[in-house]
Amino acid sequence: MEQQHHQIIQHTNGRRLYDITPAVTRWVADSGMQQGLLTLYIQHTSASILINENYDSDVLVDMESFFERLVPDGDSLFIHTAEGPDDMPAHVRSALTQTSISIPVVEGRVALGTWQGIFLYEHRRMAHKRKVLLHLIGE
Amino acid sequence: MEQQHHQIIQHTNGRRLYDITPAVTRWVADSGMQQGLLTLYIQHTSASILINENYDSDVLVDMESFFERLVPDGDSLFIHTAEGPDDMPAHVRSALTQTSISIPVVEGRVALGTWQGIFLYEHRRMAHKRKVLLHLIGE
Amino acid sequence: MEQQHHQIIQHTNGRRLYDITPAVTRWVADSGMQQGLLTLYIQHTSASILINENYDSDVLVDMESFFERLVPDGDSLFIHTAEGPDDMPAHVRSALTQTSISIPVVEGRVALGTWQGIFLYEHRRMAHKRKVLLHLIGE
Numbered sequence: 001m002e003q004q005h006h007q008i009i010q011h012t013n014g015r016r017l018y019d020i021t022p023a024v025t026r027w028v029a030d031s032g033m034q035q036g037l038l039t040l041y042i043q044h045t046s047a048s049i050l051i052n053e054n055y056d057s058d059v060l061v062d063m064e065s066f067f068e069r070l071v072p073d074g075d076s077l078f079i080h081t082a083e084g085p086d087d088m089p090a091h092v093r094s095a096l097t098q099t100s101i102s103i104p105v106v107e108g109r110v111a112l113g114t115w116q117g118i119f120l121y122e123h124r125r126m127a128h129k130r131k132v133l134l135h136l137i138g139e
Numbered sequence: 140m141e142q143q144h145h146q147i148i149q150h151t152n153g154r155r156l157y158d159i160t161p162a163v164t165r166w167v168a169d170s171g172m173q174q175g176l177l178t179l180y181i182q183h184t185s186a187s188i189l190i191n192e193n194y195d196s197d198v199l200v201d202m203e204s205f206f207e208r209l210v211p212d213g214d215s216l217f218i219h220t221a222e223g224p225d226d227m228p229a230h231v232r233s234a235l236t237q238t239s240i241s242i243p244v245v246e247g248r249v250a251l252g253t254w255q256g257i258f259l260y261e262h263r264r265m266a267h268k269r270k271v272l273l274h275l276i277g278e
Numbered sequence: 279m280e281q282q283h284h285q286i287i288q289h290t291n292g293r294r295l296y297d298i299t300p301a302v303t304r305w306v307a308d309s310g311m312q313q314g315l316l317t318l319y320i321q322h323t324s325a326s327i328l329i330n331e332n333y334d335s336d337v338l339v340d341m342e343s344f345f346e347r348l349v350p351d352g353d354s355l356f357i358h359t360a361e362g363p364d365d366m367p368a369h370v371r372s373a374l375t376q377t378s379i380s381i382p383v384v385e386g387r388v389a390l391g392t393w394q395g396i397f398l399y400e401h402r403r404m405a406h407k408r409k410v411l412l413h414l415i416g417e
Contacts, residue, residue, distance in 0.1 A: 053184045080337050138276075243317065
């Protein structure tokens with residue numbers, strides 16, 4: 001049994017879903033691991049990880065429309081507003097989605113379903129540099 | 140240290156929570172593993188995993204009532220409608236719940252709390268065949 | 279490769295976020311583990327785990343304001359009301375947040391981002407004794 005660490009840097013330029021599937025699957029393929037467990041962890045509280053449909057890009061648009069309506073920017077409910085109208089909504093969106101995801105690795109492959117992709121969900125409107133940690137354990 | 144893989148197939152016949160606790164705990168018991176970590180991963184983006192109360196079935200009814208109101212079918216907000224009025228809501232419900240859950244195994248038992256059960260949450264109205272991967276690492 | 283188990287008991291005295299970061303990071307430091315994976319698992323369905331900003335306490339206040347509005351106590355939608363007006367909302371809040379979180383351990387440190395803290399989110403108004411299981415695997 002062995003383990004490996006990696007970090008993916010994703011530069012974001014606005015609020016939307018960024019497909020990180022190729023960066024993740026390439027690293028796992030290069031690791032040589034055949035059976036194991038992959039964990040993704042995002043080191044932020046205003047961006048998150050989401051497994052989502054990767055086929056029709058309209059799904060990404062609709063997902064964002066839903067969250068914009070559910071957690072509106074500039075909501076007068078919020079008192080934490082010093083960092084802008086999209087800051088507290090970003091923390092709430094993070095709470096409602098995922099900070100970590102674990103996926104089995106089977107026969108050398110990240111065991112995603114046919115229509116699944118791995119996305120970094122940027123919740124802030126300004127450009128950011130986001131860090132996702134990858135941990136792989138297995139053999 | 141060793142690891143084992145397994146797959147649970149759950150046939151669903153409509154939108155609701157399906158209790159998969161017995162199938163999960165039986166496999167872990169049969170594995171012979173005494174101490175470790177169990178990870179469940181669902182290979183879909185319109186069904187999810189949820190740890191929920193397993194005692195009063197009214198909780199399952201209320202959970203569904205809440206999600207039906209929060210993410211209404213046929214919402215005019217959505218443009219991804221080709222697969223039916225419940226398709227995009229199913230993706231949103233999946234984003235709001237869990238794709239993976241990890242639970243420690245202690246003294247040969249999945250360490251669920253007294254009132255906790257493991258549920259597959261089907262978000263589509265039509266019948267589906269759903270796949271949940273199980274990964275167990277420990278000794 | 280080795281693994282260790284631990285349990286954190288958190289006494290709560292009302293609905294809010296409780297910072298368990300010190301208890302978690304101290305245990306991992308004491309474990310002597312240098313590289314690995316930490317998993318937190320809460321054994322309840324009316325309290326949850328949340329990675330959140332740990333800097334401005336207004337974020338915690340706003341988070342709670344949002345959830346109170348999204349899942350109002352005493353909502354006439356719910357039929358599971360025998361345990362009080364905050365019981366079914368507590369189950370829904372748990373479903374919308376996290377029951378388990380996994381975080382890599384890198385160079386002997388839980389790899390939290392700069393502004394991240396680990397919180398137990400108590401969703402009930404009465405005092406409770408909450409159990410969080412910790413599992414650590416690595417070397």
